[in-house]
Amino acid sequence: MKVIKKEDLENFVDELIANNEKEVVGVKSKDSKYVFDKLENAEELELDYDVTILPPKKYFMPQRETLVEYETREGIEMEAVNEVVPRIIIGIHPYDLEAIKQMDKVFADSPEDDNYLEKREKSVLIGVNMKQISEWSFAGSMGTATIEDGYDLMLTDLGDRYAVEIGTSKGRELLERESLEMRDAEPEEVEEVENIEENIQNGFEKELDFSPQNLPWLLAENYGDEDFWEENAEDCYSCGTCNIVCPTCYCFDVQDFSDISLEEGERMRQWDGCMLEAFAEVAGGENFREERAERYRHRYMRKGRYLYNRFGDIACVGCGRCSSQCVPDIADPTDIFNKLWSDKDE
Amino acid sequence: MNKKDSPYLPENATILSVEKMAEREKLFEIELDSGEQLGHDPGQFVEVSVPGVGEAPISISSSPTKEGNSFELCIRKVGNVTNVIHNLKEGDKIGIRGPYGEGFPVEELRGHDVIFIAGGLGIAPLRSLINYSLDNREEFEDIKILYGCRKPCELLYEDEVEEWRDMNNIDYRETVDECPDDVCWEGNVGVITTLIPGIDIDLDNSYTVVCGPPIMYRFVLQELKEKKVPDERIYLSLERRMKCGVGKCGHCQINGEKEELYVCQDGPVFNYDNIKDFEEAL
Amino acid sequence: MKPEERPKAAFFDFAGCEGDQLQVANLEEKILDLLNIVELVSFREVMTEHSDDYDVAFIEGSITDSHAEERLKEIRNNADIVVAIGACATIGGINSIRNAQDFEKVQERVYGDEREHYEAWEKAKPAKAVVDVDYEVHGCPIDREEFLHVVQSIVMGREPNIPDYPVCVECKLNENVCAFERDEFCVGPVTRAGCDSCCVNEGTICWGCRGMIDNPNEEAHEEVLEEYGLTAEEVMKKFDLYFTWQKEAREDE
Ligand SMILES: Cc1cc2nc3c(=O)[nH]c(=O)nc-3n(C[C@H](O)[C@H](O)[C@H](O)COP(=O)(O)OP(=O)(O)OC[C@H]3O[C@@H](n4cnc5c(N)ncnc54)[C@H](O)[C@@H]3O)c2cc1C
Numbered sequence: 001m002k003v004i005k006k007e008d009l010e011n012f013v014d015e016l017i018a019n020n021e022k023e024v025v026g027v028k029s030k031d032s033k034y035v036f037d038k039l040e041n042a043e044e045l046e047l048d049y050d051v052t053i054l055p056p057k058k059y060f061m062p063q064r065e066t067l068v069e070y071e072t073r074e075g076i077e078m079e080a081v082n083e084v085v086p087r088i089i090i091g092i093h094p095y096d097l098e099a100i101k102q103m104d105k106v107f108a109d110s111p112e113d114d115n116y117l118e119k120r121e122k123s124v125l126i127g128v129n130m131k132q133i134s135e136w137s138f139a140g141s142m143g144t145a146t147i148e149d150g151y152d153l154m155l156t157d158l159g160d161r162y163a164v165e166i167g168t169s170k171g172r173e174l175l176e177r178e179s180l181e182m183r184d185a186e187p188e189e190v191e192e193v194e195n196i197e198e199n200i201q202n203g204f205e206k207e208l209d210f211s212p213q214n215l216p217w218l219l220a221e222n223y224g225d226e227d228f229w230e231e232n233a234e235d236c237y238s239c240g241t242c243n244i245v246c247p248t249c250y251c252f253d254v255q256d257f258s259d260i261s262l263e264e265g266e267r268m269r270q271w272d273g274c275m276l277e278a279f280a281e282v283a284g285g286e287n288f289r290e291e292r293a294e295r296y297r298h299r300y301m302r303k304g305r306y307l308y309n310r311f312g313d314i315a316c317v318g319c320g321r322c323s324s325q326c327v328p329d330i331a332d333p334t335d336i337f338n339k340l341w342s343d344k345d346e
Numbered sequence: 347m348n349k350k351d352s353p354y355l356p357e358n359a360t361i362l363s364v365e366k367m368a369e370r371e372k373l374f375e376i377e378l379d380s381g382e383q384l385g386h387d388p389g390q391f392v393e394v395s396v397p398g399v400g401e402a403p404i405s406i407s408s409s410p411t412k413e414g415n416s417f418e419l420c421i422r423k424v425g426n427v428t429n430v431i432h433n434l435k436e437g438d439k440i441g442i443r444g445p446y447g448e449g450f451p452v453e454e455l456r457g458h459d460v461i462f463i464a465g466g467l468g469i470a471p472l473r474s475l476i477n478y479s480l481d482n483r484e485e486f487e488d489i490k491i492l493y494g495c496r497k498p499c500e501l502l503y504e505d506e507v508e509e510w511r512d513m514n515n516i517d518y519r520e521t522v523d524e525c526p527d528d529v530c531w532e533g534n535v536g537v538i539t540t541l542i543p544g545i546d547i548d549l550d551n552s553y554t555v556v557c558g559p560p561i562m563y564r565f566v567l568q569e570l571k572e573k574k575v576p577d578e579r580i581y582l583s584l585e586r587r588m589k590c591g592v593g594k595c596g597h598c599q600i601n602g603e604k605e606e607l608y609v610c611q612d613g614p615v616f617n618y619d620n621i622k623d624f625e626e627a628l
Numbered sequence: 629m630k631p632e633e634r635p636k637a638a639f640f641d642f643a644g645c646e647g648d649q650l651q652v653a654n655l656e657e658k659i660l661d662l663l664n665i666v667e668l669v670s671f672r673e674v675m676t677e678h679s680d681d682y683d684v685a686f687i688e689g690s691i692t693d694s695h696a697e698e699r700l701k702e703i704r705n706n707a708d709i710v711v712a713i714g715a716c717a718t719i720g721g722i723n724s725i726r727n728a729q730d731f732e733k734v735q736e737r738v739y740g741d742e743r744e745h746y747e748a749w750e751k752a753k754p755a756k757a758v759v760d761v762d763y764e765v766h767g768c769p770i771d772r773e774e775f776l777h778v779v780q781s782i783v784m785g786r787e788p789n790i791p792d793y794p795v796c797v798e799c800k801l802n803e804n805v806c807a808f809e810r811d812e813f814c815v816g817p818v819t820r821a822g823c824d825s826c827c828v829n830e831g832t833i834c835w836g837c838r839g840m841i842d843n844p845n846e847e848a849h850e851e852v853l854e855e856y857g858l859t860a861e862e863v864m865k866k867f868d869l870y871f872t873w874q875k876e877a878r879e880d881e
Pocket residue numbers: 281282283284391400401402403404405406420421422423424425426427428429467470471584585586587588589614787
């Protein structure tokens with residue numbers, strides 16, 4: 001573990017920005033909220049934040065991205081496209097690092113999705129332990145309040161200094177700069193970081209009343225409880241907000257957009273969400289998840305069960321984005337999961 | 347990026363011929379511009395692409411035993427992509443990705459009786475297996491084909507059906523839901539399920555392969571149950587919305603209490619025993 | 629995908645502000661591109677000629693009297709494809725606010741003492757309430773890019789991508805701070821996306837100019853707005869700005 005003074009970290013970030021080798025992005029404030037965005041200077045960086053509106057997933061799987069370019073003047077010509085911007089991403093919380101680990105599995109599963117993987121490989125992830133905790137977060141219950149790996153560098157705020165844990169050689173290389181003022185951590189500092197990490201566990205207002213390992217069977221058992229799902233989904237707008245802001249949602253739609261010549265254009269993918277009404281609709285009008293309640297249930301099943309079956313992870317990292325951004329306030333996983341848990345013996 | 351690395355990049359292909367089979371269906375014979383064979387199994391599908399319009403998953407309707415390098419797709423005109431494909435002519439170019447998915451379990455069927463039950467457009471995917479088994483007739487025991495459509499004019503693959511009617515090494519039966527008075531029709535009139543009671547099924551030695559619109563499955567399965575056909579001896583091909591064909595976009599997923607399946611990778615062909623508990627499957 | 633001949637296109641205005649045609653006229657350099665794919669035979673904003681020989685008719689404005697109804701029916705007869713552009717033509721638009729108000733008062737306000745001379749309908753109607761409409765370009769005013777996309781799609785013989793999900797989708801893709809987190813009120817959750825949530829991107833709210841999606845959860849949203857502190861009357865006002873005609877049509881179903 002290393003230690004760096006706060007002003008030296010600022011200098012370091014400014015140097016990375018000036019260096020221009022990779023685009024430097026980090027957490028910035030936007031009105032009363034936070035977002036990941038391109039940094040113009042280190043002063044903009046807010047490492048003391050609760051949660052960002054969208055997760056950093058957008059850097060590996062952008063909201064909209066071109067997969068194929070086509071041209072149809074003579075016959076057809078198609079070419080695969082991947083716009084990769086190498087980036088240094090500063091300020092990722094542990095739950096988002098966990099989500100990125102999960103997404104890596106999804107896109108590395110055969111056949112590999114290079115549009116994601118290449119962007120991911122060319123990025124450097126600099127994590128930061130939470131200082132503020134969103135009132136909606138329950139990462140403590142999901143085992144994602146702190147993390148052992150998944151970052152290239154990990155920062156912990158020690159008042160006037162940051163502790164820097166080096167996770168990978170990519171991280172180490174980034175630190176290999178003559179100008180960088182940094183020293184090895186003292187044993188007390190290592191202990192301080194451990195204490196801070198331990199304390200984070202106790203800082204959550206929301207929690208799951210049980211171990212998340214129970215989610216797969218709990219959800220399976222309640223799949224057929226239609227009244228429960230209908231009751232809870234009654235106010236759902238099918239607006240997809242809970243999908244779009246989620247760091248582990250990855251569904252997408254694909255559409256062609258030609259330019260005005262009508263002879264060339266792009267095939268683009270855009271984030272999609274299983275809460276949207278047409279998600280499972282096919283030509284002729286058949287909709288395999290027609291009811292709001294069916295779609296509502298589907299999202300929870302995905303988070304707590306389906307993806308676990310497929311990839312071995314509970315696909316909710318407890319960031320609380322869905323719950324905080326759902327306007328009718330019906331998307332809180334702890335609310336639903338705890339209700340199911342307390343009803344289970346009835 | 348290296349072209350081959352993207353699972354989303356189609357290969358160029360050329361339409362060799364187009365045949366109108368019914369009001370809404372056309373048969374397209376297609377060849378990859380690489381000159382290579384598609385290399386599919388019966389029951390698999392491809393993503394057909396019209397640049398500027400989009401992609402649609404379509405079952406490969408020809409058998410891998412078909413001569414030459416080309417393959418056939420039977421496409422019903424129902425929406426955006428399929429409408430535009432219907433306007434294409436011989437010599438026009440399209441894109442193809444695939445073949446994708448799990449097809450019919452040919453190895454498992456070999457050496458057994460096979461009963462094909464097709465409703466409407468369901469004949470399109472089944473035909474790949476029907477023709478495969480007819481081309482390797484000696485490898486299969488009894489073959490029965492039950493084919494139903496709404497009206498006589500909706501019957502697909504008329505020339506081949508004509509041959510099936512005359513073949514004496516298979517048992518071919520057909521039905522239409524209704525027949526207008528001015529049309530000459532010698533087959534049965536009634537829904538497809540009315541054909542099932544009349545056939546002999548050797549329960550220990552046969553497989554039943556079913557393909558048709560969602561509503562048909564429920565009734566056919568009920569009828570097969572009455573005949574005491576074991577669930578694990580029934581195979582079905584399912585249809586879902588698809589955007590990627592390669593297990594990524596999430597659209598084709600079906601859920602049940604126990605498990606989740608992706609129609610594009612785990613299917614489109616499923617053993618009935620494996621999906622019967624899936625509330626969303628049928 | 630490019631057809632051999634350019635289809636002939638004509639613009640027609642009914643009760644509206646012509647803001648949508650202005651959007652088209654303001655395509656600037658892109659208008660030349662547009663002319664590469666369609667032939668304009670009638671467009672008051674930029675030309676004086678007029679022709680009744682057209683394939684595609686663009687309708688702006690809502691239908692407010694029987695005179696207009698006849699005229700629209702004739703256009704429908706002449707055209708292969710009818711496209712309604714702008715909120716007035718697609719959902720009755722601002723013109724239909726009065727649908728929910730006392731008609732006499734409206735007439736008095738608009739026409740003063742002369743109101744006897746006009747036989748305006750009690751309710752403003754969108755084009756589709758009078759004739760079959762093939763495509764709609766939503767918005768007040770329309771979005772130029774979306775207009776081009778619809779024209780391109782028509783020329784290519786494909787379906788345009790017009791979303792049937794709420795504005796919230798685009799609003800979240802754009803990473804906006806939600807109006808409800810700024811103590812403001814927004815009808816984005818029931819409004820059809822497609823404008824890239826442009827108003828919220830600018831720091832305001834969605835007023836609903838693209839009309840409601842096909843299957844909105846209006847009951848839920850009315851309740852939620854009240855929970856967030858609006859009075860029932862204020863909620864009505866939010867919904868009546870653009871949704872009057874759609875709400876009535878849904879109730880009639
Ligand atoms: C495994 C499989 C095999 C199929 N085989 C055939 C076949 O042999 N012949 C045939 O005519 N049709 C077949 N279909 C159905 C065919 O894919 C749809 O009719 C087609 O996608 C409709 O697209 P569209 O753009 O014309 O319609 P639109 O209604 O405009 O569809 C819009 C989009 O929705 C999706 N979509 C709509 N309907 C379906 C659907 N039924 N299945 C999957 N995605 C859909 C597609 O992504 C499409 O681009 C098959 C579908 C599947 C899943």
